[in-house]
Amino acid sequence: MRVLVTGHRGYIGSIVTPLLRAAGHDVVGLDSGLFALCLLGPAPENPPEFDVDLRDVTEAHLQGIDAVIHLAALSNDPLGSLAPQITHDINHHASVRLAHLAKNAGVRRFLYASTCSVYGSAGADLVREDAPLRPLTPYAESKVRVEDDVAAIADSGFSPVFLRNATAFGFSPCLRADIVLNNLVGRAVLTGKVRVLSDGTPWRPLVHVQDIAAAFTYALTAPTDKIHCAAYNVGTEANNMTVEQIAGAAADAVPGSTVLVTGDTGPDPRSYRVDFSAIRSAFDGYDPQWSVADGAAELYENYTRWGLTEYLFSERFTRLNHLEKLLAAGVLDASLRFQLIGAGCE
Template sequence: MRVLVTGHQGYLGTVMVPVLRANGHQVVGLDIGYFADCVLGSFPGDPPGVVVDLRDVTVEQLRGFDAVIHLAALSNDPLGALAPEITYDINHHASVRLARLAKEAGVRRFLYASTCSVYGAAGDELVTEDAPLRPITPYAESKVRVEDDVAALADDDFSPVFLRNATAFGFSPRLRADIVLNNLVGYAVLTGEVRVLSDGTPWRPLVHAGDIAWAFATCLTAPEAAIHCRAFNIGTEQNNLTVAEIAEAVVAAVPDSTLVITGESGPDPRSYRVDFTAARQAIGFRAWWSVPAGATQLYQEYVSRGLTSAEFFHRFTRLPHLERLRDTGVLDASMRRTGSVSDPATRF
């Protein structure tokens, strides 16, 4: 298949593109490049791609593709709280517009990266795709709105599918340090402490970036009837863990580290355990990476690639990185480039 991947220069896209290519697909990327240079260690490079703001995509840029995998988003709850209007502009309005243009361009399959955080404060019971959606943050709310609006576009010629990913973890050359397992391992490597700011009791479902890539690859070629206008939770029940349990896995993976639960941020209302049966039954997808294995992978990669505190706390943490681009004039207040794409002054 000929596949367009938005956000191919992000944390997930950088892992997903090689998986798609290994499965024989022709991949083209589409990305504004916010994180193109946020690479830890060596990286083999990107597929051919289009440099464009998601809000400015044209129908002509979407013609000739069999499928669109839509990953691009402002993926950070603190950023969403800081600028919710921009989060809705990019994550909601631009995403729905992309789906409409894809349908107009003749794209048959539209794979959307949603999130299990749409379940919000769900308690201790396992939630399925039919559970009530209770998004707490602007980021999660934007995902719910996209699912609703894109589902309305489905017809015999346009099949959207919504992959509600659990919280991602695992190494990517374009690292994210602001997601729970990646953060706890990095902090332990750099300081010797596994520091939990909440009380450690909230439930979190986790899934490895590589498993997410395989889920999307599976949906690309699954029978249309199996995926048409459906939502799938992506992850595995074995990775439904409390934040304290996640932290304990990090202590086991990082030599000489100690666990510190400060509780300074108070109780976190986001707590949910997720049922992943539907994806196993409908498309045969299984996630294989465990949290302990992911913690070990992250520890080994951080050490071998020489992760530094400056990189960890600034370059690979979404909010300070984007604030730096804005404060230095590379981006304006609406998160748009301040010059043309070809202008060297606007490079990231």
């Protein structure tokens, strides 16, 4: 199958792409390069690729493509809050436009990377895909809008599937330090302390980036009549944990580190536990392999192996800080488009 992966040089994309290629798929990448050089360890081998902003995609980029895996986005809540309108322009409008272009080009399957944060504040009960959606941030709201708008153009020749990923964790060549477990393990390595600024009580569903990648590979080949225009939570119930429990797993992985719950920011309204039974039923054989403890150990091993430093952690691997730095340097304009060539990361 010929597959276009948007955001192939990002945190998830740099794991998805080699997995697809190993499975025998013909992969083409599409990425603007905002984070392409934000690497820890060896650079991944990229497939043939289009170096283009998602907002500038044309139908020509989609000719001959059988399926799209759409990962590209401004990819977390603080980043979305930096520029809410740009978040909607990229995450919502450009994503829906991409789906229309794909349909016009004859693409038959469109796999969209959504998020479990669409459930917002759902409390301690396990939420399924039919639960009310209560997005609390521009990032989560943009994901809900894309699901609605892309579902509206589904038909017998164009089959979208919405994969609502739990909060990702785990090592990737294009590292992110601004997601909860990755952040807490990094802080433990650099300071010896796992500091939790909230009261530690909110629930989070977590899923390893390798298990996210596996879900997309299963979704590529699942029977259309079984998954057409459906949403699936991606993860495992075993990784529904409170923030304090996640902090404990980070501390356990880093020798000599301790947990400090400060409560400085008070309770976090984003709290939800997720039911993942639907994806196991729909994708025969899909079974997430990574526990939070295993992921914390993997992160510790790679952080120490590749020489993580405070500068790398705070400036290169924190998406918001990285973009603010590029904006201040004039590398990006106010719309987050490149003004200088080849400056994805120092």
